Amino acid sequence: SQQGEEDPQALSIQEGENATMNCSYKTSINNLQWYRQNSGRGLVHLILIRSNEREKHSGRLRVTLDTSKKSSSLLITASRAADTASYFCATDEGSNAGNMLTFGGGTRLMVKP
Amino acid sequence: DAGITQSPRHKVTETGTPVTLRCHQTENHRYMYWYRQDPGHGLRLIHYSYGVKDTDKGEVSDGYSVSRSKTEDFLLTLESATSSQTSVYFCAISEPLRQGHYEQYFGPGTRLTVT
Numbered sequence: 221s222q223q224g225e226e227d228p229q230a231l232s233i234q235e236g237e238n239a240t241m242n243c244s245y246k247t248s249i250n251n252l253q254w255y256r257q258n259s260g261r262g263l264v265h266l267i268l269i270r271s272n273e274r275e276k277h278s279g280r281l282r283v284t285l286d287t288s289k290k291s292s293s294l295l296i297t298a299s300r301a302a303d304t305a306s307y308f309c310a311t312d313e314g315s316n317a318g319n320m321l322t323f324g325g326g327t328r329l330m331v332k333p
Numbered sequence: 334d335a336g337i338t339q340s341p342r343h344k345v346t347e348t349g350t351p352v353t354l355r356c357h358q359t360e361n362h363r364y365m366y367w368y369r370q371d372p373g374h375g376l377r378l379i380h381y382s383y384g385v386k387d388t389d390k391g392e393v394s395d396g397y398s399v400s401r402s403k404t405e406d407f408l409l410t411l412e413s414a415t416s417s418q419t420s421v422y423f424c425a426i427s428e429p430l431r432q433g434h435y436e437q438y439f440g441p442g443t444r445l446t447v448t
Contacts, residue, residue, distance in 0.1 A: 251434050262423055262439030263376070270434065308375060312435065319364050319427045319435040320391070325375035 226309060226327045234332050239296040241327040243309030244289075250314025252285055252292050253321065257306045266294075266307075271314075301333045336360045337440040339424050345446045352411040354443050356424030364427035365407040366391075366437070367399060369420040376423065382407055414447040421445070 227242045243252070251270045255263040269276045269285045269292065276283045282295040296303055306328045310321040336359035346352050356365060367379040368391075378391030380399040388399050396418060398410045411418055424440040 253436060255437075260442075262425075262441050263437075265436045265438070268430065268434060268436060270432075310437075314433075320366070320378060320381060321437060322378075323368075323376040325373065 226307070226324045228327060229325070230328045230330075232330045232332065233299055235299060235301055237299055237331075239299050239303070239329055239331070241294045241307050241329070243292045243294070243324055245292075245309075245311045245322075245324075246290065247311075247313055249287075250312045252283075253310045253312070254281075254283060254292075254294050255308045255310060255323075257308065257326070259305070263308060296329075299329075299331045301331050303329060304331045305329060337424060337426060337438060339422075339440040339443050341443060342441065343444045345448060346414050347448055348415060349413050352414050352445065354409045354422055354424075354445070356407045356409070356440055358405055358407075358426050360426075361404055362426040362428065363404075364435075365401065366425040366427070367397075367407065367409045368423045368425065369393065369418075370423060370442075371420050379409065379422075411445075414445075416447050419445060419447045 225244050249271055251268050253268045254266045256266050257263045267278045267283050269283050280297045285292045306326045308323050308326045310323045338357045340355045366381045368376045370376050377393045379397050380391050382388045382401040400408045422443045425437040427435045429435050
């Protein structure tokens with residue numbers, strides 16, 4: 221079963237617009253991470269937010285975390301065609317010996333030039 | 334890319350045949366993982382390893398076995414491939430960050446088709 225569920229499943233925007241993706245999860249977490257996957261490639265780590273943090277920035281990325289609602293959002297500002305990819309949230313429940321992550325189903329983002 | 338390679342990158346095999354996928358890493362990471370990725374299911378963990386000869390099952394381990402006889406290699410075996418195992422398989426390692434947090438680095442993937 222998936223810990224994280226992304227919403228929407230697909231998103232299409234124009235270059236320059238902002239893109240917001242949401243992730244909901246079910247159990248308590250140690251941290252939540254966002255990954256990006258370009259077509260035909262492996263996932264690439266974007267940003268990690270710890271359970272005691274509420275907001276984090278990295279370049280054009282802004283991540284928020286609301287542990288009371290068990291939800292997170294990823295905002296990409298001033299999107300570019302190169303941002304076209306699938307984006308996944310992943311949760312670290314912090315209680316396992318294998319440092320495992322549980323991934324959601326992903327949001328497919330298309331940025332039109 | 335954390336020095337992760339997967340082989341083969343593409344494979345087509347027939348139902349009932351054994352298949353072994355290899356993940357190789359060059360940076361002495363302790364934790365390694367095998368995932369499968371299917372449309373509508375995201376990434377699902379098959380097996381993971383926390384050291385040489387130390388492995389454990391993930392969410393979708395039925396029909397798969399793994400072995401790790403050396404730190405650098407983590408092998409995934411389908412003893413008798415079935416069409417439901419047609420998928421893209423990703424290997425990953427876990428890289429420690431500060432204060433007990435980890436991020437994962439992924440290999441390029443292996444596209445397996447079982448006919």
